[in-house]
Amino acid sequence: MTSQEIRDSFLTFFKDKKHSIVPSSPMVLKNDPTLMFVNSGMAPFKEYFLGNSKPKNSRIADTQKCLRVSGKHNDLEEVGYDTYHHTFFEMLGNWSFGDYFKKDAIAWAWQLLTEVYGIDKSWLYVTVFEGDKGDKLSLDKEAYDFWKSHISEDRILMGNKKDNFWEMGDQGPCGPCSEIHVDIRSEDEKKKIDGKTLVNADHPQVVEIWNLVFMQYNRKADGSLEELPNKHIDTGMGFERLCMVLQGVQSNYDTDVFTPIIREIETISNAEYTKNQEVDVAIRVIADHVRAVSFSIADGQLPSNTGAGYVIRRILRRAIRYGFTFLDQKDPFIFKLVKTLANQMGKAFPELKKQQQLIENVIKEEEQSFLRTLDQGLVLLDKVITNTKGQTIDGKNAFELYDTYGFPLDLTQLIAKEKGYSIDEAGFKIEMSKQKDRSRNASASETSDWVEISPYHEDEFIGYDHLSANIKITQYRKVTSKKEGSFYQLVFNKTPFYPEGGGQVGDKGYLEASNGDIIHIFDTKKENNVIIHFAKSLPKDIEATFTAVVDKDFRALSESNHTATHLLHQALRTILGTHVEQKGSLVKPEYLRFDFSHFSKLTNEQLQEVEDFVNARIRENLPLQELRNIPMQEAIDKGAIALFGEKYEDSVRAVKFGKSMELCGGTHVKQTADIWAFKILSESAIAAGIRRIEAITNVAVKDYYTDIDRTFESIQDILKNPKEPVQAIQNLQDENANLKKEIEGLLKEKAKSLKGELLNELEEVNGVKYLAKKVDLDA
Missing domain, CATH: 3.30.930.10 (Bira Bifunctional Protein; Domain 2)
Known part of the structure; x- marks a missing residue:
């Protein structure tokens, strides 16, 4: 079979x-x-x-x-x-x-x-x-x-x-x-x-x-x-x-x-599987790791320096160094295996086929980057060996190579052995243990059992329609963290607080008791389908009924930026092409960040076109149209965009503004005019084939242009308020350039004149001519 x-x-x-x-x-x-x-x-x-x-x-x-x-x-x-x-x-x-x-x-x-x-x-x-x-x-x-x-x-x-x-x-x-x-x-x-x-x-x-x-x-x-x-x-x-x-x-x-991938590795490297143990291990490592990295990227997780992205980067770098060390692969090659993998598993997992080009580009860029790092590490290792007294390299130095350049201990040992040196493994392990202790201590936390208060466990989210509600606390638990101190996690029978998700940050607000006591909610998250509210303290009467109130300004600005990400997505797909796919987002009250697939830097003209497109949709005052609890396939058939790497239930919510329609559980403005305005602040690359746009909306745009106006007024004051300040600045630059040329000419003339004067002042002692004099000249 x-x-x-x-x-x-x-x-x-x-x-x-x-x-x-x-x-x-x-x-x-x-x-x-x-x-x-x-x-x-x-x-x-x-x-x-x-x-x-x-x-x-x-x-x-x-x-x-x-x-x-x-x-x-x-x-x-x-x-x-x-x-x-x-x-x-x-x-x-x-x-x-x-x-x-x-x-x-x-x-x-x-x-x-x-x-x-x-x-x-x-x-x-x-x-x-x-x-x-x-x-x-x-x-x-x-x-x-x-x-x-x-x-x-x-x-x-x-x-x-x-x-x-x-x-x-x-x-x-x-x-x-x-x-x-x-x-x-x-x-x-x-x-x-x-x-x-x-x-x-x-x-x-x-x-x-x-x-x-x-x-x-x-x-x-x-x-x-x-x-x-x-x-x-x-x-x-x-x-x-x-x-x-x-x-x-x-x-x-x-x-x-695995055999199709292994055959391709043999073809690329001219190595032969089952003939040499070290080569066999390297081939198995690469065949295994290219699967892990490819599926991760297809599911939306790119290599990075933190969290899950760091795990993926470690896996890929391990494959690269095995190819580098045992298959003599000094140039990127792992990305070439993605096509074989996609052909082998694309039927069962179509995301591999759909994301193949992105996966190849990301892996290739990571390979290029790490191979450069390996070269730098080899130079450092040579210096370490040169400065080593005796034949044992200090464990701290070996750990620095690991920590800074990603040099695993076995690679350092291999290179050192070729040069007649050994590694102080005990010292390396001590440094590794210290690092793990630092990391563990920084993130250590203790979570108590849930304390059940009420049998009502509906945990219903009503925040699409309400910013306040009378609620009961159904359960709570205490969390003690070395980093954040002690706080409490509360679960309500129903809640208007939106939990962090879909890139949008969680709501803030407060609980108010009938006696006027206030408990501030500083964050809201979702864990295993339960909405959890974060508070620094517990109410005096935990069994009472409370009024839960969402910070409406915080929510409104988040909604403005969230809707803007949908319009931005539509703009990019319209202007750049339908190959554009969302790869990540961050929606905060202050700004929005949107990551998307595209293989070149956007020109200034394209950025302006994207910005104009979004602002045009804002001016059209498009109303929010929601489709709640509809079958996912029905939403897709109606034109809704689903994001790779997201887990959707059988029933979903679709959000529509004009021709923009996406599957989304976040909160949005009621009409696009509520966004006021949209302004792109930056566009950059974050990985091969992945671009990032940061932008602002609403009052942040007003503040942005207010700052520009103030700066402009200051320029006008400095220039004595000319009618054409840009031309005035250009005139100043031209005048400055001309004056620089004049000064350079005068200095050259002065240098020629000085040379003659100095020659006339030469003295002779025992047949040797000399001159000792302090000269004041800038050239």
Whole structure:
């Protein structure tokens, strides 16, 4: 079976079991402070497990794009050294939210593997949770008994908490799990060593392919467990490993998921896979990492120096240096692999095809930049070696190369070894530990459990229509941060406060009690589909009814800039072409920032045309037209633009101003005249093929032109208020240039005259002519 057939068979099987087949969510997470990337199939459904939302169908199946760079077996620096761990991978999964539980999950997994995929039953082992005294949990006998009806008991193995109890994090839903392992060794090898002894022993041919998680507990902040009111199923099957088993090969990298990329790497580098261990590792690293970086860019996350962007940059730079060091690739080449990847996976993930040119350009620019950095680092390393006494390079110097130039320790070691030097690894690790401690201390925070006040959990957003409302606080928790101190997060039964999202910052405002007490709300965010309000203190009577009031001026200016981003998007697509796509935005009361795809700098004429276009739409006073809670496809059919990298629900909101129509959950002006005016402040590049415009609207434009008027008046005063100040300034510049020429001429004449005078004053002593004199001359 091809990888595409394997993927399709999985989805078809669960579709026949009454599951809704949903597309993969974007790999980059935006409303979860605990994760940067989707690192498991369940991450996009976290809100359902937490009980914050309900899916339309209690049964779901999908193939989810995932990225892991840390955790069990997934340290970034280890990927490539074995044949079955990856940064980017697909997770095939089926989910039950309060529907079926262990019996059906186990039966269907067994049916799919043995009957549909035809895996030999004698190759399979399963594990069940043996219990844990610390958590006062006993053996998962229910799962054990269900497995007994499918597989002999000698193939049902006990697993400890580390391997067979799955947790979302330090807090939240969790439960025992059953892993399914497959032994693909030869018959001779199986006779020599019993496969059960190799389960969870990191053997490359005895690997876990499917994990069935039985969500039945909630982990509280104090570490204790409580039963969940509804039991859920969360399963994840590694797609690449499944392909390895079904295609009869011994490595994930030998499947048709990877072989087209590996063949292309061989062609570009003239290297040969499976002939040299160092070359093999390099090829696996590059084949893996180009997938991670490409999918990230396609989902809207560009390489950068912070947050998720920094993770992507690290992954790409690791691939670059392996090509540089082991494949002798001193020029950009990884970008050339994107076409092969898009051809291989574009059917399952069409965003790769659509974003191919952007992905290639971004990767190529990153390669060029890092290769220049490597050259600079090599020069610095040469200086370090020159200044090193003895044959051991100081760990601090090695860490400086890592921290400043992105030189990983192994690359520094390799180059140093070639020159007869070693590295003080202990010193390097000490410096690395210090940096991690600094980072950890700067961002450390402690979050308490939610304290439930009221049973009303609707958490309804009413801010499109209201800026104030009578509300009840349903729950709160305290957060203590070293950076920000202590504050509280509050959840209301309904709220007029818009939570940060879609580029727009969260609302501010206050709560007012009946006795006049005020609690200021300094920010509003959304976490796992719950709107959270930030306050420095709690009200005295937390169970009272409050009037929640949004800062209307703050909101109005944010709305002005948000609507302007929609009009700006329309202007760019109209003037530059429909290849323009939004790649990011920031909407604050003070200004707006809009990132978009375009491959050249905008001319002054184009910028003026864009600005004029937006201001024309403002003058037309176009009314806001909303389509709320309509099916996504219907909105698209009506002409709404959906943004890549955004996760949309089945029902969406579309915002329309004239011919501008976008899927958007943000707040907007009621008519475009409320924006007053639009002014572009700057246009620049932020990455290959990505441009950024910063602009202002409303009172900020008024203040901008007021400042210009004042500056102009000052110029007029200095110039004695001429009628044509520009001409007057030009006249001054011309006059200044003429005077400079005259002065230069006079100085030259003076120099000639002085030369003659000085020659006449020469004195002679013992046949040597000399002159000692102080000369006052500027040339």
